[in-house]
Amino acid sequence: MIAIEVRNARKTFKAGKRTVVAVDDVSLSVPEGGVMGIVGESGCGKSTLARLVLGLLPADSGDIAIDGQRLADLDRKARARLIQPVFQDPFASLNPLARVRDIVAMPLVAQGRFGKADITKTVQEMLARVGLGKEMGGRLPSELSGGQRQRVAIARALVLRPRIVVCDEPTSALDVSVQAQILNLLAELRRDLGLTYLFISHNLAVVEHVASEVAVMYLGRLVEREPTETLFAAPEHPYTKALLASVLTPEPGLGVPDVGLGDTLPDPANIPPGCRFHPRCPIAEPRCATTTPPLKPRPNGGVECLLA
Amino acid sequence: MTALLEIEKLEVTFGRTAAVRGASLAVAPGETHCLVGESGCGKSVTALSVMNLLVRNARRRAERLAFQGEDLLKLSDSGMARLRGNAMAMIFQEPMTSLNPAYTVGSQMTEVLRRHKRASQRAATDRAADLLARVGITAPGMRLGQFPHQLSGGLRQRVMIAMALMCDPQLLIADEPTTALDVTVQAQILRLLAGLQRDLGLGLLLITHDLGIVARVATRVSVMYAGEVVESAPTAELFANPRHPYTQGLLRCVPVPGKIRRDQPLGAIPGTVPRVGPDFEGCAFRERCDFADETCKHAIPRHHASTAHDFLCRLPA
Amino acid sequence: MRRGWRNAGTWAGAIIVGIAAFCAVFAPLLVPHDPFAQDLGKRLLVPFWMPGTDPNHLLGTDQLGRDYLARLIYGCRISMMIGVSVSLVSGVIGITLGVLGGFMGGRVDDVVLFAITTRLSLPVVLVALAVVGLLGSSMTLLMITLGLLLWERFAVVARSTTMQVRNLDFVAAAWCAGCSRFRILAGEVLPNIASHLVVVATLEIALAILLEAALSFLGLGVPPPLPSWGLMIAEAKDYMFFSPWVIVIPGVCLFVLVLGINLLGDGLRDMLGARSDT
Ligand SMILES: Nc1ncnc2c1ncn2[C@@H]1O[C@H](COP(=O)(O)OP(=O)(O)OP(=O)(O)O)[C@@H](O)[C@H]1O
Ligand SMILES: Nc1ncnc2c1ncn2[C@@H]1O[C@H](COP(=O)(O)OP(=O)(O)OP(=O)(O)O)[C@@H](O)[C@H]1O
Ligand code: SF4
Ligand SMILES: [Mg+2]
Ligand SMILES: [Mg+2]
Numbered sequence: 001m002i003a004i005e006v007r008n009a010r011k012t013f014k015a016g017k018r019t020v021v022a023v024d025d026v027s028l029s030v031p032e033g034g035v036m037g038i039v040g041e042s043g044c045g046k047s048t049l050a051r052l053v054l055g056l057l058p059a060d061s062g063d064i065a066i067d068g069q070r071l072a073d074l075d076r077k078a079r080a081r082l083i084q085p086v087f088q089d090p091f092a093s094l095n096p097l098a099r100v101r102d103i104v105a106m107p108l109v110a111q112g113r114f115g116k117a118d119i120t121k122t123v124q125e126m127l128a129r130v131g132l133g134k135e136m137g138g139r140l141p142s143e144l145s146g147g148q149r150q151r152v153a154i155a156r157a158l159v160l161r162p163r164i165v166v167c168d169e170p171t172s173a174l175d176v177s178v179q180a181q182i183l184n185l186l187a188e189l190r191r192d193l194g195l196t197y198l199f200i201s202h203n204l205a206v207v208e209h210v211a212s213e214v215a216v217m218y219l220g221r222l223v224e225r226e227p228t229e230t231l232f233a234a235p236e237h238p239y240t241k242a243l244l245a246s247v248l249t250p251e252p253g254l255g256v257p258d259v260g261l262g263d264t265l266p267d268p269a270n271i272p273p274g275c276r277f278h279p280r281c282p283i284a285e286p287r288c289a290t291t292t293p294p295l296k297p298r299p300n301g302g303v304e305c306l307l308a
Numbered sequence: 309m310t311a312l313l314e315i316e317k318l319e320v321t322f323g324r325t326a327a328v329r330g331a332s333l334a335v336a337p338g339e340t341h342c343l344v345g346e347s348g349c350g351k352s353v354t355a356l357s358v359m360n361l362l363v364r365n366a367r368r369r370a371e372r373l374a375f376q377g378e379d380l381l382k383l384s385d386s387g388m389a390r391l392r393g394n395a396m397a398m399i400f401q402e403p404m405t406s407l408n409p410a411y412t413v414g415s416q417m418t419e420v421l422r423r424h425k426r427a428s429q430r431a432a433t434d435r436a437a438d439l440l441a442r443v444g445i446t447a448p449g450m451r452l453g454q455f456p457h458q459l460s461g462g463l464r465q466r467v468m469i470a471m472a473l474m475c476d477p478q479l480l481i482a483d484e485p486t487t488a489l490d491v492t493v494q495a496q497i498l499r500l501l502a503g504l505q506r507d508l509g510l511g512l513l514l515i516t517h518d519l520g521i522v523a524r525v526a527t528r529v530s531v532m533y534a535g536e537v538v539e540s541a542p543t544a545e546l547f548a549n550p551r552h553p554y555t556q557g558l559l560r561c562v563p564v565p566g567k568i569r570r571d572q573p574l575g576a577i578p579g580t581v582p583r584v585g586p587d588f589e590g591c592a593f594r595e596r597c598d599f600a601d602e603t604c605k606h607a608i609p610r611h612h613a614s615t616a617h618d619f620l621c622r623l624p625a
Numbered sequence: 626m627r628r629g630w631r632n633a634g635t636w637a638g639a640i641i642v643g644i645a646a647f648c649a650v651f652a653p654l655l656v657p658h659d660p661f662a663q664d665l666g667k668r669l670l671v672p673f674w675m676p677g678t679d680p681n682h683l684l685g686t687d688q689l690g691r692d693y694l695a696r697l698i699y700g701c702r703i704s705m706m707i708g709v710s711v712s713l714v715s716g717v718i719g720i721t722l723g724v725l726g727g728f729m730g731g732r733v734d735d736v737v738l739f740a741i742t743t744r745l746s747l748p749v750v751l752v753a754l755a756v757v758g759l760l761g762s763s764m765t766l767l768m769i770t771l772g773l774l775l776w777e778r779f780a781v782v783a784r785s786t787t788m789q790v791r792n793l794d795f796v797a798a799a800w801c802a803g804c805s806r807f808r809i810l811a812g813e814v815l816p817n818i819a820s821h822l823v824v825v826a827t828l829e830i831a832l833a834i835l836l837e838a839a840l841s842f843l844g845l846g847v848p849p850p851l852p853s854w855g856l857m858i859a860e861a862k863d864y865m866f867f868s869p870w871v872i873v874i875p876g877v878c879l880f881v882l883v884l885g886i887n888l889l890g891d892g893l894r895d896m897l898g899a900r901s902d903t
Contacts, residue, residue: 080803180576246495248520
């Protein structure tokens with residue numbers, strides 16, 4: 001069973017006179033129970049892809065299906081029962097004026113078919129499940145630490161028992177020790193509840209820890225997609241290699257690696273012809289500037305590079 | 309060799325919160341000293357109190373606070389202003405707050421040199437362009453004429469570094485210079501900093517909460533927890549033989565690529581950092597520590613694991 | 626130190642507004658005399674700090690021998706009524722338009738923007754004068770006219786703050802939770818922009834009070850014999866050389882009340898602004 005199926009999705013934004021192609025003809029599918037990690041640098045379209053999958057943004061073209069049903073055919077309540085988000089910024093993702101228990105109850109209330117007592121009980125259970133004490137229910141988000149807020153956000157996402165959770169950098173704003181707590185919680189919940197994750201992060205070590213499959217995004221396109229082990233053992237796309245090279249593992253004495261990408265960042269409103277990575281690619285050849293690389297299929301994924 | 313920067317028993321309080329509680333550290337010339345610790349443990353406050361840039365309601369006390377042997381505690385405001393941005397420079401945590409949005413990059417960079425070294429506009433502009441090229445900016449002439457908001461995060465951070473280097477500082481304090489950046493850009497900036505530091509021989513106090521960065525660039529590490537330096541050691545020794553339970557926990561929390569077991573949970577430190585007042589006694593980590601006992605509620609001795617490695621814990625060396 | 630002064634200002638504002646509100650609500654119980662009762666034998670009595678005062682009339686009397694204190698208190702009631710009702714009417718109009726435009730975006734927002742621009746190109750005082758001139762002056766008419774004219778600041782602020790809040794992640798989370806548009810507007814957006822709107826409301830109240838005074842002074846606001854402060858100043862201007870207090874007292878009251886409302890508004894903005902930052 002395929003939990004998330006994205007086919008040729010494209011999304012552009014108008015910024016003044018410029019058109020930003022945030023997601024460019026992306027296809028991907030996540031099997032039920034899988035964890036699809038998405039990595040890529042800031043502005044490459046990870047969050048936009050997440051918003052497309054959540055149905056928060058309409059795609060310009062392409063098809064998105066959740067649990068075998070087209071996103072466009074689902075009404076908001078049915079969609080809420082299937083797929084839920086956890087966002088990056090634990091400060092912006094909770095209504096600052098609502099109490100924790102009301103925040104967690106919101107998806108249940110919105111369904112409009114649960115009794116008050118039912119809701120109270122489910123919320124209590126959910127809060128306990130994510131490791132928050134009873135007394136937390138009456139607090140405001142401003143009275144919680146970053147890690148506790150993220151637990152509230154997770155409780156809100158899971159209270160309807162959805163099948164799919166889209167995690168958009170859920171630990172990027174947290175300290176390492178809190179990040180470890182939250183990652184462990186997410187892993188445990190996935191095992192117990194049989195969840196499917198779309199897990200976005202720019203921290204490759206985190207992705208390696210949680211994901212079963214990884215997709216690498218560059219300027220709106222998926223440039224490489226492989227099972228986690230394969231990708232980390234034998235990256236093929238030069239951008240993936242650069243990303244992996246720039247991970248600073250806590251191993252003293254290795255120094256800082258040379259990534260070799262140059263200082264000019266790509267402009268999503270002005271995508272280079274040919275391979276969109278060629279201006280920064282350390283191994284680019286002249287034909288990279290003119291030929292758009294086709295997707296070269298691999299047994300369990302694929303890569304878009306002329307030299308791969 | 310005498311230390312470039314010496315901090316002994318620094319204490320900083322904001323009313324009833326103690327942000328720094330008796331932290332000591334020293335930076336030698338040519339050394340990269342990393343200060344690590346979780347959010348709110350007092351890293352930035354330590355840096356700001358060296359620069360004497362704390363907000364009004366902060367109270368700073370120290371047994372010794374010296375730069376090149378000169379007592380900073382006794383220095384007048386104008387004396388401090390003479391040092392700041394000159395012999396000791398700082399790169400702030402948030403580049404947007406320390407670059408003035410109303411002036412071009414060029415005018416902000418040259419202003420520093422003209423103020424401290426009375427350089428001519430011409431000479432200052434040349435130096436600015438030169439430094440921008442050095443920090444890996446490809447079209448320095450164009451960037452000098454741009455405003456901060458026209459630059460990407462990575463470029464802005466490079467400009468900050470170049471600006472800090474304008475007056476040939478001996479000490480550079482960098483407060484989380486790469487936290488907001490992409491991993492690829494982060495690696496480039498750190499490489500650049502390490503290279504500059506090696507070439508110019510300046511002392512670098514690098515503040516971060518990323519142990520990966522520490523491992524790769526530091527010569528010496530101080531681990532901060534709730535305002536105290538709980539462990540300090542040469543980098544290799546700290547990673548090979550962490551002695552403080554907090555350091556040990558921190559190292560277990562970090563997912564290490566290549567050594568990852570997906571089915572196993574990460575080692576996590578339960579609980580959160582406590583807020584402590586000025587008269588807190590004992591080890592601030594005791595609520596979260598596996599080794600805590602009654603003695604942890606009282607004054608904790610500082611043990612030496614080796615001559616250069618000390619830690620603050622009841623556990624024996 | 627600066628905080629201290631600011632706090633003092635906020636408190637001063639709150640006390641002034643509190644007293645004014647108290648006077649407005651309990652005016653009939655507070656007044657020593659009927660504010661409309663004329664006593665031509667006791668015209669232009671002097672207030673208590675001057676020699677020859679009448680202890681029955683603390684602030685003296687006006688040119689028709691009406692008790693000045695009573696008229697002042699009733700004037701306060703009129704000012705507050707005008708201020709509050711104008712800001713209610715304009716608030717409903719402006720907030721509805723602004724929130725709709727900011728939340729829905731697209732066509733709806735274009736229409737709202739057009740409405741705001743149109744409104745901004747109308748000169749308030751002239752339009753108010755024309756309406757009152759055509760339809761005759763009455764207090765209800767004045768309230769409605771000003772209410773229909775003063776909504777643009779509500780609309781602008783509501784629109785921009787709604788746009789900010791709409792893009793925050795907790796609103797996205799509410800969409801994903803399956804909440805209806807109405808629930809998101811009422812439960813997530815409105816409470817989070819309310820603090821800004823309260824500040825606008827204080828400013829609008831002050832503005833409406835000043836406009837009413839100005840129109841009444843021109844004889845096109847509240848019709849006599851109602852004791853509006855603006856009207857009192859207008860009626861007193863012929864006597865101001867010999868009995869300056871008849872113009873000074875309502876003038877000072879108007880100034881103090883508007884100042885108080887503004888101080889309170891500033892204080893509220895600082896307080897609420899600080900809270901929404903953390
Ligand atoms: N609402 C919007 N209007 C205009 N442009 C947008 C909008 N949302 C995103 N973009 C642009 O689309 C591109 C992709 O943005 P997106 O937020 O998806 O990136 P991201 O990969 O999530 O980055 P980050 O790691 O910084 O979160 C960026 O160039 C961004 O500026
Ligand atoms: N201006 C201030 N007023 C009151 N308390 C402050 C102020 N600045 C810092 N603090 C407190 O001092 C403590 C240390 O803050 P500091 O900024 O040094 O942390 P940090 O280690 O730099 O954290 P981060 O990694 O988040 O930058 C915190 O608990 C903070 O709340
Ligand atoms: S002093 Fe006690 S509580 Fe603190 S780290 Fe050592 S054993 Fe743990
Ligand atoms: Mg994002
Ligand atoms: Mg800091």
